């Protein structure tokens with residue numbers, strides 16, 4: 001099973017603070033049945049250029065890869081790209097795609113999105129050979145963006161949600177309903193550490209398996225993006 005959103009690279013962002021912690025996150029993920037995991041550190045255009053970000057990511061990944069042991073999930077590199085004005089026009093967007101795919105994991109502002117923002121996301125989706133995957137969509141729902149989400153879905157934008165969406169009693173029903181309707185396209189733990197934001201995707205998958213018909217779950221898994229580089233894109 002794929003975890004498409006995590007902060008497991010040591011000392012890269014506000015996620016794992018050491019190689020040891022990264023290994024614990026990976027071990028815990030493996031115990032939960034995760035076989036592949038995308039390391040998606042935060043990319044903030046105001047902080048680093050894409051090139052500098054990629055250099056730092058490569059250095060952090062090298063430290064982790066050196067320490068990997070058999071039986072851990074396979075790690076792919078990516079980024080959780082924070083939306084900014086003009087994002088659809090930067091040249092280096094492709095460099096921020098998830099490894100072996102054309103997927104841009106995009107984090108949107110936690111506020112009501114303006115029409116201009118929605119249009120800019122649609123522009124990335126339509127003009128740049130990029131598949132936009134909105135990160136943790138459940139976190140935008142309180143801002144009454146369901147119309148905006150529908151509009152983006154109609155443009156081909158895909159949606160990722162976090163494990164917690166299925167684990168909180170407040171949101172579980174909504175999460176299951178959205179998955180059944182095909183409004184969720186990928187799942188992520190969004191794990192940052194072993195204490196306040198640990199990997200819990202395995203638990204979420206158990207909830208899903210208990211709550212949705214087997215065919216729905218099978219179809220969902222069949223349509224997951226393939227990060228292995230063997231083909232199929234989202």
Ligand SMILES: [Fe+2]
Nearest residue numbers: 005007080190
């Ligand atoms: Fe994240």
